[in-house]
Structures are given as structure tokens and as C-alpha cells.
Amino acid sequence: NAGVTQTPKFRILKIGQSMTLQCTQDMNHNYMYWYRQDPGMGLKLIYYSVGAGITDKGEVPNGYNVSRSTTEDFPLRLELAAPSQTSVYFCASSLTENTEAFFGQGTRLTVV
Amino acid sequence: GQNIDQPTEMTATEGAIVQINCTYQTSGFNGLFWYQQHAGEAPTFLSYNVLDGLEEKGRFSSFLSRSKGYSYLLLKELQMKDSASYLCAVRDSNYQLIWGAGTKLIIKP
Numbered sequence: 042n043a044g045v046t047q048t049p050k051f052r053i054l055k056i057g058q059s060m061t062l063q064c065t066q067d068m069n070h071n072y073m074y075w076y077r078q079d080p081g082m083g084l085k086l087i088y089y090s091v092g093a094g095i096t097d098k099g100e101v102p103n104g105y106n107v108s109r110s111t112t113e114d115f116p117l118r119l120e121l122a123a124p125s126q127t128s129v130y131f132c133a134s135s136l137t138e139n140t141e142a143f144f145g146q147g148t149r150l151t152v153v
Numbered sequence: 154g155q156n157i158d159q160p161t162e163m164t165a166t167e168g169a170i171v172q173i174n175c176t177y178q179t180s181g182f183n184g185l186f187w188y189q190q191h192a193g194e195a196p197t198f199l200s201y202n203v204l205d206g207l208e209e210k211g212r213f214s215s216f217l218s219r220s221k222g223y224s225y226l227l228l229k230e231l232q233m234k235d236s237a238s239y240l241c242a243v244r245d246s247n248y249q250l251i252w253g254a255g256t257k258l259i260i261k262p
Contacts, residue, residue: 081254082254084240084252131196139183141186141198145195147195
């Protein structure tokens with residue numbers, strides 16, 4: 042009964058480093074999303090996927106990349122980390138575009 | 154541009170009723186969601202409205218008026234565990250979810 046599993050929970054990166062945030066879901070959901078949440082702001086969509094092999098940019102995709110090789114996994118790659126990428130990142134999934142989204146526990150990323 | 158407005162913070166008393174409002178201006182409308190988010194945790198789904206009217210689910214109800222671009226979340230018989238942020242999100246004509254910044258609800262004994 043895992044739902045959406047996101048790792049790591051916390052990470053500190055130095056400017057210019059890269060990392061991958063992992064996300065996996067066991068609900069056989071077609072739709073998966075990556076959001077960032079900054080203090081006092083609404084969730085911002087980074088990338089989303091409507092199924093394996095299909096990804097699309099969201100509102101704030103610059104500096105990030107994704108892949109969706111399987112239904113279960115949707116990793117988010119940060120290349121050349123910048124302080125502006127300090128944020129809390131949430132992965133989510135939903136069965137369809139009109140059904141509720143289930144969220145992972147979040148990754149708190151600090152870039153110094 | 155697209156915009157979701159919610160009050161930043163509200164305070165209510167344990168056992169009372171509170172109404173959290175959400176107004177939206179989006180390019181099209183394909184449904185409105187309410188989520189609850191406790192501090193340091195992930196958002197969890199509360200309700201979904203796509204037609205006008207009131208949806209009731211236990212102590213929580215959500216109302217939608219599409220003509221006014223307006224929704225509210227009504228919480229009854231408030232409990233201390235209801236202290237959280239409440240997020241309003243609207244799905245636009247491209248089926249993208251546009252999120253409000255959230256309303257932090259503080260419950261006092």
C-alpha cells in the first residue's frame with residue numbers, strides 16, 4: 042500500500058552539482074507530475090507525463106529534465122543546480138486528468 | 154493571466170465553523186479541487202467540484218459557482234487536527250492544474 046514514493050527526503054547540493062529525484066508509484070496511474078512549492082506560493086508544475094514514453098513541460102521546466110520509461114517511475118533530473126532551485130519538490134500521480142492526485146512525501150532541496 | 158486567490162491566513166475556534174473562500178480567473182474551467190496540507194507534509198485530497206452546487210463529505214463541504222468564478226470550503230465542528238493549509242486548485246482548458254498559494258488555518262482551543 043505504498044502509493045507514491047519519493048526519495049530522498051532531504052538533500053543539500055552545491056551550485057553546479059547535479060542530482061536525480063526519484064519517484065515511483067504502484068497504483069498503475071497513467072498521469073504523473075513534478076511540482077515545486079516555494080514559501081507563500083502555489084504549487085508550480087515542472088513537468089508532467091500522461092503515460093510511459095510521453096512527457097511534457099509544465100509552467101517552470103527550465104533547469105530540469107524528466108523521463109518516463111515505465112508506468113511506475115518518473116525521475117526528475119537537476120543539471121547544474123542553482124540557488125533558485127532551492128525548494129520543496131513533490132511528485133504526484135493520478136489515474137486520469139480529472140481524478141484526485143496522490144502526492145509523495147516531498148523532497149526538501151537546498152542549493153548552496 | 155491565470156490567477157487563484159485565497160486568504161493567506163484564518164483563525165477559528167475549536168468546535169466552530171469556518172469558510173475558506175477561493176476565487177479564480179483561468180483560461181477555461183474543467184474542475185476545482187481542494188487539498189489539505191499539514192506543515193511539512195504532502196497535500197492530501199479533500200474534494201472535487203465540476204458542477205455548480207454544494208458537495209458534502211462528512212465535516213467538510215465544498216461549494217462551486219462557475220459563473221462567479223468562486224468556491225468555498227466549509228469546515229464544521231473544527232478540531233485541533235484541522236490546523237493546516239488548505240489549497241484550492243483549478244483545472245484549466247488545457248487540463249493543467251493552477252494552484253492557489255493556500256490558506257493557513259489556525260485553530261485555537
